Structures are given as C-alpha cells and as structure tokens.
Amino acid sequence: MKSKEIAHRFDQIADVLEFLGENQFKVGAYRKVARTLSDLTEDIEVISREGRLREIPGVGEGIAQHIIEYLDTGKISKYEEELKRVPPELIQLMNIPGMGPKTLALANKTLKVRNLADLKRVIEDGSLAGLPGLGEKKVENIRKGIARFEAVKERIPLGLALPLVETIMAGLKKGFKITMISPAGSLRRMRETVGDIDILVGSSQGKKMVEVFTHLPMVKEILAAGETKGSIISDEGFQVDLRVVPEKAFGAALQYFTGSQAHNVKLRGIAQKTGFKVNEYGVFRGEKLVAGKTEEEVYESLGLQYMPPEMREDRGEIELAREGKIPRLVEVSDIRGDLHVHSRHSDGTGEIEDIAKKAKEKGYQWIAICDHSKSAKYARGLPESEVLKVIEEIEELNGKLKGIRVLAGVEVDILTDGSLDFPDRLLKKLDLVVGAIHQGFKKDVTRRMIRAMENPYLKIIAHPTGRLISSREGYEVDIDAVMAKAAETGTALEINAHYDRLDLDDLNVMKAKKKGVKLAIGTDAHSVGMLEYMRLGVAVARRGWLGPEDIINTSSAEKIKGWKKA
C-alpha cells in the first residue's frame, strides 16, 4: 500500500505547484503519475528493488528519485519545505467550484486569505470583488460554490445511481421517440461510486427535451436548462446532467463524455501524432469529418479496436486495442447462477422457493443458498440440526421445481483460530461452502483465512477485504498472501456484489487474475429483490478485465457440486 501513500504525496505536490503557478504540464505530470501509482497492482517496493521504476508510465528520472527517497525515509525532501509553507486548509479551497488556483493565489497574496473563514470575510466586506479580474458576478458564483462545497454530498453508490438513471431515461422516452440515448461518465464505466450522473441523447430537439427532463417527477431543483444541456438535483439529492447532441455526433460525444479523462487524454495524444483531431463532435483530419456517429467508428478511425466502457481507465487498454487484443469480457448473460444468497432461515427475508423462482426468471440454471452458521448470532446463524433440515427442504424443492437447481450451501464463519464454525462431517454434506470473517477484524485475519483455505470443503472466501464503501476500511489483511494461498489451494475469492461492498474491487480482481485465482460472484442477497445486484458484481469483474473463464458463475451446477480443490 506504499504506492497509495506515494500517490497521495504526489497529488499534494501537484496541488501546491498548481497553487504556486508552476508550469501546468509539470503539475499534470505529478497528477498523472499519482493516478498510475494509486492504480498499481504490483508492490512498488518490489518494483523499486528490481530497478524497474522507470518502466512505470510517467515515472522519469526525477520522480523515480522521489519514490526511492520515500521508500527509504518516508519523506520527499525536495517538497517538505514547500508543503509546510502552504497550509492544507488553504489548498482545500481550490475544491470550491468557481475557485481555481489563480483566484486563490491572488486572494491569498493581496487579501491574506488563508482559510474558509477568511474567504467568507473578504466576500462579505466586498474586497474580493474589488480585485482585478473579479467582479460582483464572479464573487456571487464563488459564494454559491462555497454553499455547495460545504454541503458536499458523498459520492453516489453505483447501485443507487443505476435505478435512478433508468427511471429518468424511461421518462424521457415517454415524451420522445429517441433511438440514441445512453448514460455516460463514470456511471457508464460502472465505477463503484459516481460523482454525478450523466445522460447523453442524440436528437435535434434539445430545447424541448431539456424542458421535459427538468420537469420529471423526481426533480427537486433545476440548476440549469439551456438548448443543449440541463442539470437537476433529484429528490434523493443526486445531481443529474442531460446533454443533447446532434445525431451525427452521438458516437463522438458518447466517447467524449464517457471518459475517463485519462483515457481521453491518451486517445487525443495518439490522434494528434497521426494527424487527426478528436473532439466531442467527431474525429477530423484537417477540416474533414472522418468519424462521429458511433463510438466504434471513432475508435476504428484511429486504428484502435473498440473498448468496453468499463476498461477505459488508461490502465493499458489503449495499448491492447492498438494490437487488436481487447479481451472478451464476461457479460451478465454468461452468468448461470448466484453463489451467495441468504434465505429467511437466517437473516434473509425470502423463502427458498421464491428465490429459486426468481433465479429461474433471471435465466439462471442454479442458485446457491448460503445461510449463516451458528456463531453468527447477530445474523440468526443456524445450528447444525437446522442446516440438515434446510438440506432436506432443498432436496424436496429440487424434486418439484423444473428448470432451476437449488444448491445447498452455507456461509460459514471463520473463527478466531482459523477453524470453521461447522465440522467437516456437516460441510461435506453440502453442495457449496463459503467461508467468511464476521468477527475479530483485527485479529490475525490473514493467518485465519490461510488456515481456512486449507480445509478441502471451503471453496470460496466471501468479501475477502471486509471493506464497506460507505463506512469501513476493512480487515487488517495481507490480501497478496491470501491470493497466493487461494491460487495454491484452488480456492475462489468472492466478488461480493452488494453495492456497499463490491469486495474484491476492480484492481484486486485484476491482481487475482494475474495470480491465477478464480473469482466467484455472489450478491449476498438478503431478499429476492437483491438478486438484481448481480450486474454490479459483473461490472467489477469487467473492470478487472475478467472473461467468462475466470468466473465460477459461468459453470454448470454439476461442475460446482463436483468441484474439487487443488
């Protein structure tokens, strides 16, 4: 995790350099390398030891020295002094919409603004508006920006943003005959959380469409309503932007607004070198439009294979596309079953039969019921005798139901000594054993997981890091060691598809695949409706570049039942 620390350091340096008015490309160089480092799946200390730092894109002579110094001493001396002279609470103010580095530097220099309170003061007494280049309107903008800055909402979990965007798109389709409409931005790339929600439409009726959009039932506040762009706050407090572009530019605009920014920057760099220009209206050679209607033709015109949105993070996908080696990613339609579902027998709400019927409706071939084990008191964990009864109930159901097979599983607690909460004689009667840590998050988690994986009946480790996106860091666990043991024993690691978990995350999934670990998607559904979270798990898998062959869920029921570990 050293690379994340270094990334954070470089981001701070970029902030300070920007504030000081340094060369913007230097600032950009630090930002870019910070992002690359925070995405790194390999251990930076190993890379450094083996003298391969310069192989990391964006790491040159100077930055390599900074990294080495940080790894040795925990400091980057060149910037220690500079960082000390610029207080963090001042730099924070650059996050106020309308307040950039130039304005902040000017306010700091001439009006001695050092923090938010100072800034509010110079707004109230009128001195900010008196500065060159500023005026009443700009200051009013900053005042509004402060209000937004102070009310800053958490990022929106993907699992909550998706239903909202679907409702809005359905609302727009009611009023218009639209063929070109799509989510864009980080939502389309299926990031685990999104800052705001972008929707793009290809149409000549921009003004009317914005009108309908801003008067949909879930609109709480209208932020903007123009000819081509509308912006609202939903009743849940989420910002949604609608953009309307001409149909012939829909593909180019979709590419542009989907991002990521890093992906687009690299794409345009390539375009430029080969004599093209790319913007949201199309790909141009000189004045001549050569592509724009579809995303496919935008990429193709630049000599690149099409890339799924989930891959567009500048993590090497453009290089692959150049060689025509973009992998076939797993799709929701490849999924034959869900590997982690709770019923009313423990802390879920659904009857097994209803869960099975819903699974069949979703096109699954099988579904694994995995209720909690006896030590999980808070989740009404089952004693051995009850598990036997559930196995009987499932056998009976399988005799009755057609077109769907229910697998009898359990989510068994990994106890504080690394043993499992049920004896092997019970585990071997089950079709699937999923193990999980639910207590003692700081107690020897790595060693416990490793010991648990040595049990031949335990096939999957659920939510391996234990993080909760909204509220919890996760266990104290050495995930590399866990992955190594998983690869050695043939244990699968879970992609828990609940929107607040998504654990493993995309980067860990990518790393697991490299280490030869199989992944298992489980929704951890506690109600029938929560089976829908499967698409979030698939999204994480796609962001980790997984194909159908990397995922246990694409196997048949027989294969899952007969699965023997290495």
Place this chain on the structure above:
DNA sequence: GCCGTTTTCGGCCCGACTGTTTTCAGTCG
C-alpha cells in the same frame, strides 16, 4: 516533469462557458 512513428528539445487534449474584458483569462468537464 515526462517523453519520442517529427523530436533528446519543445512540445504536452480540447472546447464551452462566463465574466471581465476591448481581445482574453480562468475555470470546468
């Protein structure tokens, strides 16, 4: 500060919008 299908020096993604300006700087996505 990085980097090389034009380069070891001179570039570095691109455009919209806004407000403050008489031609453009700053901010944003």
